[in-house]
Amino acid sequence: MNSQIQDVTDRIIERSQATRAAYLQKIERARKDGPHRGALSCGNLAHGFAACNSADKADLRSMTKANVAIVSSYNDMLSAHQPYEGYPAIIKQAVNEVGSVAQFAGGVPAMCDGVTQGNPGMDLSLMSRDVIAMSAAVALSHNMFDSAMMLGICDKIVPGLLLGSLSFGHLPTVFVPAGPMPSGLPNKEKARVRQAYAEGKVGREELLEAESQSYHSAGTCTFYGTANSNQLVVEMMGLHLPGSSFVNPGTPLRDALTKAAAVQATRLTDLGDNYTPIGHVVDAKAIVNGLVALLATGGSTNHTMHLIAVARAAGYIVNWDDFSDLSNATPLLTRIYPNGHADINHFTAAGGMALLFKELLDNGLLHNDVKTICGDGLDQYTKEPVLVDGELEWRDGPTESLDKEVVASVAVPFKPDGGLSVLSGNLGRSVMKTSALREPHCHIKAPAVVFEDQFELDAAFKAGDLDRDCVVVVRFQGPAAIGMPELHRLTPPLGVLQDRGYKVALVTDGRMSGASGKVPAAIHVTPEAYKGGLIAKVQDGDMIEINTQTGELKLLVEASELDQRQPAKTDIAMHQIGMGREMFGGMRSTLTGAEEGACSLFVEQEQA
Incomplete structure (x- = not known):
């Protein structure tokens, strides 16, 4: 063993x-x-x-x-x-x-x-x-x-x-x-059409046809x-x-x-x-x-x-x-x-x-x-x-791969590790899936662009405000805040920026899809912004460093300055009312942090 x-x-x-x-x-x-x-x-x-x-x-x-x-x-x-x-x-x-x-x-x-x-x-x-x-x-x-x-x-x-x-x-x-x-439309082609739609190069009909051929x-x-x-x-x-x-x-x-x-x-x-x-x-x-x-x-x-x-x-x-x-x-x-x-x-x-x-x-x-x-x-x-x-x-079953581009051996693997990095630093703890990245590791140091809601990113992307090296911060997305939705819709615009040659990464207390891909994403940041995590004090232009080789997730701002800052506040009520969400207030209030499973089921056991 x-x-x-x-x-x-x-x-x-x-x-x-x-x-x-x-x-x-x-x-x-x-x-x-x-x-x-x-x-x-x-x-x-x-x-x-x-x-x-x-x-x-x-x-x-x-x-x-x-x-x-x-x-x-x-x-x-x-x-x-x-x-x-x-x-x-x-x-x-x-x-x-x-x-x-x-x-x-x-x-x-x-x-x-x-x-x-x-x-x-x-x-x-x-x-x-x-x-x-x-x-x-x-x-x-x-x-x-x-x-x-x-x-x-x-x-x-x-x-x-x-x-x-x-x-x-x-x-x-x-x-x-x-x-x-x-199998339907190849996933690579589906992703290409999604990015083309994000750039305005194809319309909704082309996008819907590609999605329909994929999920068929x-x-x-x-x-x-x-x-x-x-x-x-x-x-x-x-x-x-x-x-x-x-x-x-x-x-x-x-x-x-x-x-x-x-x-x-x-x-x-x-x-x-x-x-x-x-x-x-x-x-x-x-x-x-x-x-x-x-x-x-x-x-x-x-x-x-x-x-x-x-x-x-x-x-x-x-x-x-x-x-x-x-x-x-x-x-x-x-x-x-x-x-x-x-x-x-x-x-x-x-x-x-x-x-x-x-x-x-x-x-x-x-x-x-x-x-x-x-x-x-x-x-x-x-x-x-x-x-x-x-x-x-x-x-x-077979004793060796019938397609070595799909299944490798332990002797000759695609990567020597499983491609999951745990990051720690003054911003808290998070995880990053590196197995799908273009490079084996991620090391980026760039100014933050901060959003309080995932939907704000679309407008900034379309306005060209993200056409630069940057670390996109999307906060107040954690379990206690709004139930921790997946943010997979951010992947196409961030992928476009990457293809344009910019060094970009995402830092969020929310989730990405199980199909997270080529964009470096430090996700599940805990403690979350709503619970007083330092991510709530990040401001536009602050330098953030992510390094999967050293396992660091750092906000490069002096501690004395951070002590003077007040955490940002945001109106999350729109995410707590409507579509049945108002009925889940009690559950949101008992959800543990991401590293504890974001779970509401063991509260009494933990208290006992």
């Missing part, structure tokens, strides 16, 4: 002894108290199976057949979630065929940053994760279930389902993906943003069936994997001798495996918050220093847009998950002594699913 990865794992275990022990005690109590439908009163139980057919009622009365909860993020507006419409019927049939019962326990909301980006609804995006977690908990709260299946794929949905599932850590839980859409059918977007990062990380943590993450929707193999996942959910319950609850699967080693895989593939920066919250839900305390040290130990093995030109389907064709598992395992970069929904260890995840005469089988 790589010594640096082992050291990070050991220190996570050490600092989390008390919280992990408390978590394990909690889920053991829940195991003893349930899930036993026999513990319910006759009236409770009758309510629980009133709508079932007679055969399912008899099975549930017997207390010897498993009852599998289905929790789904289905809606038919979002391409990634539309395929889930037919999953409950497939799951129920597969479970019935092995003598058990499946019930649709509840739905969770699913919103898409791709739809809400740059619009009022985006201010609800991050908070929707915690709502999803609570919705999943409500779905499972009836104490009717022996195991669960979580149907979710995108942005905040999978992290939310993980948080909700881990609150019911005594239940065996299988995550079920739906897969990416087939059911399934996840094919770039390597948060949605596909979710799937990769969850499989690496052993919560998916091997090789199931990136099989396209509507294919016979996709349906076969869904049926197999349903059957597997019946095999892990406390009714048999293979009890495998999610709270035991998600341990420190599984979390580190997920982090290593994220870094080895240049995945979404959103997980510098999500995986911290997920770890906390399982009783572990993870911080950005852990990310940084794991990044230093993990080579970059994939080039998937925005870290390259390939999409997720190209990654699969080049060897996909089976090859990634093998390469990381063979080089001591993953813990193999872990539990998964398929048993002990990860060796089975080096196999890939196939249909043989209509039957699902797993065969040995």
Whole structure:
């Protein structure tokens, strides 16, 4: 095992002894108290199976057949979630065929940053994760279930389902993906049209046509943003069936994997001798495996918050220093847009998950002594699913990349590290994704141009006020201020400035997209401006230095002068009212900082 990865794992275990022990005690109590439908009163139980057919009622009365909860993020507006419409019927049939019962326990909301980006609804995006977690908990709260299946794929949905599932850590839980859409317009061409639109070189019709050719059918977007990062990380943590993450929707193999996942959910319950609850699967080693895989593939920066919250839900305390040290130990093995030109389907064709598992395992970069929904260890995840005469089988995956421009080896990686830098200085702490930058590192020293709102940048860009070397500061975008919206709409104009030869970077207490690309962006700055962070005192023209080699994020202004400055104030009410945002004031007020997961779910635990 790589010594640096082992050291990070050991220190996570050490600092989390008390919280992990408390978590394990909690889920053991829940195991003893349930899930036993026999513990319910006759009236409770009758309510629980009133709508079932007679055969399912008899099975549930017997207390010897498993009852599998289905929790789904289905809606038919979002391409990634539309395929889930037919999953409950497939799951129920597969479970019935092995003598058990499946019930649709509840739905969770699913919103898409791709739809809400740059619009009022985006201010609800991050908070929707915690709502999803609570919705999943409500779905499972009836104490009717022996195991669960979580149907979710995108942005905040999978992290939310993980948080909700881990609150019911005594239940065996299988995550079920739906897969990416087939490849459409190449991502590089889409990005080119976006920049051309930002410069006024093409109109809205050309832009809409390019976007429509890129996002063109059911399934996840094919770039390597948060949605596909979710799937990769969850499989690496052993919560998916091997090789199931990136099989396209509507294919016979996709349906076969869904049926197999349903059957597997019946095999892990406390009714048999293979009890495998999610709270035991998600341990420190599984979390580190997920982090290593994220870094080895240049995945979404959103997980510098999500995986911290997920770890906390399982009783572990993870911080950005852990990310940084794991990044230093993990080579970059994939080039998937925005870290390259390939999409997720190209990654699969080049060897996909089976090859990634093998390469990381063979080089001591993953813990193999872990539990998964398929048993002990990860060796089975080096196999890939196939249909043989209509039957699902797993065969040995490729032993080397079929396209070395898409998937590299540990011996000859694309970069020696995982491309995630943690920056610290008088401006606070932040993270920067460097895997997609044109140069391996970022070192820029330039005057600040300060905006209190992301929408102000457009006017400055169009007026030519940014045609110079500069560090663009966009503040009051943090969790407590307005819910920490993604600022991906800033990428095209900043990319244009970069292409014009200017040295530009972004510093913000907000988020960038999981598809953050070539523009250096020090994001998630904490403490945020709204909570008194120094970013609130930055003024136009102040020199800011960002250096990923030294890990510095500095405001180059004398401390004596900064002491005399008053923090800026801004009217954020427009981001707190309308589009339902007024209902989330209580949640915003309890969100932790970015390095603590920007989470509202553990407030009482922390106070206790």
